[in-house]
Amino acid sequence: MAHNLAQCRVLVQKAVAAGAKALFLPEASDYIAPNASTSLSLCLPASTSPFVLGLRDLARNHNMPINVGIHEPATTSGSGSITKIKNTLIWISASGEITHQYHKLHLFDVSIKNGPVLKESQSVEPGSQLTEPFDTVIGKLGMLICFDLRFPEPSLSLRHRGAQILTYPSAFTVPTGQAHWETLLRARAIETQSYVIAAAQCGVHDAPPEGEGKRRSYGHGMVVDPWGRVVAELGGEGGVKLDIGEIAVADIDLGVVEKVREEMPLARRTDVYPQVL
Numbered sequence: 558m559a560h561n562l563a564q565c566r567v568l569v570q571k572a573v574a575a576g577a578k579a580l581f582l583p584e585a586s587d588y589i590a591p592n593a594s595t596s597l598s599l600c601l602p603a604s605t606s607p608f609v610l611g612l613r614d615l616a617r618n619h620n621m622p623i624n625v626g627i628h629e630p631a632t633t634s635g636s637g638s639i640t641k642i643k644n645t646l647i648w649i650s651a652s653g654e655i656t657h658q659y660h661k662l663h664l665f666d667v668s669i670k671n672g673p674v675l676k677e678s679q680s681v682e683p684g685s686q687l688t689e690p691f692d693t694v695i696g697k698l699g700m701l702i703c704f705d706l707r708f709p710e711p712s713l714s715l716r717h718r719g720a721q722i723l724t725y726p727s728a729f730t731v732p733t734g735q736a737h738w739e740t741l742l743r744a745r746a747i748e749t750q751s752y753v754i755a756a757a758q759c760g761v762h763d764a765p766p767e768g769e770g771k772r773r774s775y776g777h778g779m780v781v782d783p784w785g786r787v788v789a790e791l792g793g794e795g796g797v798k799l800d801i802g803e804i805a806v807a808d809i810d811l812g813v814v815e816k817v818r819e820e821m822p823l824a825r826r827t828d829v830y831p832q833v834l
């Protein structure tokens with residue numbers, strides 16, 4: 558976690574140097590563990606986690622709001638050990654306070670032949686509500702996480718509640734990323750007529766799952782505009798040197814949001830199918 562914080566510090570410095578108004582970091586930026594029990598044992602409350610406290614200091618010192626995915630304890634056993642954690646996304650304000658948070662609703666339980674086998678629900682307790690979109694320095698932000706990307710309903714709901722920007726911090730697997738990542742991000746941007754900001758973990762993770770090679774993430778962090786154009790993109794798995802985090806910088810132009818929504822109103826037929834609220 559100390560190493561991850563050091564990497565994030567470099568990313569904050571890069572964002573400051575680039576003149577960015579906010580920084581979006583991936584899902585699980587504090588750590589990715591090789592198995593459920595390690596994930597539980599590494600987990601700390603946000604109020605005491607050196608990773609979160611370090612990022613809050615960086616935000617305050619650089620006047621830079623930071624959106625970052627972390628783990629938090631959810632339930633503890635009688636003896637006090639953590640039995641379930643939450644996959645959480647926090648918004649750290651420019652003054653270093655955690656002002657908004659969201660807990661991942663959809664858990665990634667997959668078993669793909671010759672592909673990834675991951676059971677997020679072994680360690681994670683799902684969230685139970687959406688977080689209302691909130692005003693940020695770049696626009697009104699709706700927060701979702703990674704696998705949530707595969708479900709159009711929450712993104713439509715956040716749009717319905719006023720979001721202009723959606724964020725999907727992620728750690729996508731390589732095969733599913735190759736098959737679906739860009740298509741899904743662009744679809745969510747096009748159908749909600751919103752910016753989509755998707756910071757992504759990239760490359761080989763530290764520790765191997767049992768009896769297998771090390772876990773890898775697909776990368777290709779990107780920003781998509783409300784017309785579905787990829788306006789910024791980072792490198793992908795294989796093409797990036799480990800330990801060198803990259804940032805992509807994009808202009809968030811709320812005029813584009815307005816223009817796209819005005820030129821092509823998506824009037825729903827809620828007399829025929831249900832409104833997503």
Ligand SMILES: O=C(O)CNC(=O)[C@H](CS)NC(=O)CCC(=O)C(=O)O
Pocket residue numbers: 584585588589590596644664665675676677703704707728729730733734
């Ligand atoms: O494990 C952690 O600590 C952090 N969490 C993750 O990396 C999560 C659950 S394993 N990853 C995904 O949801 C990938 C989704 C994906 O790859 C897809 O939808 O295709």
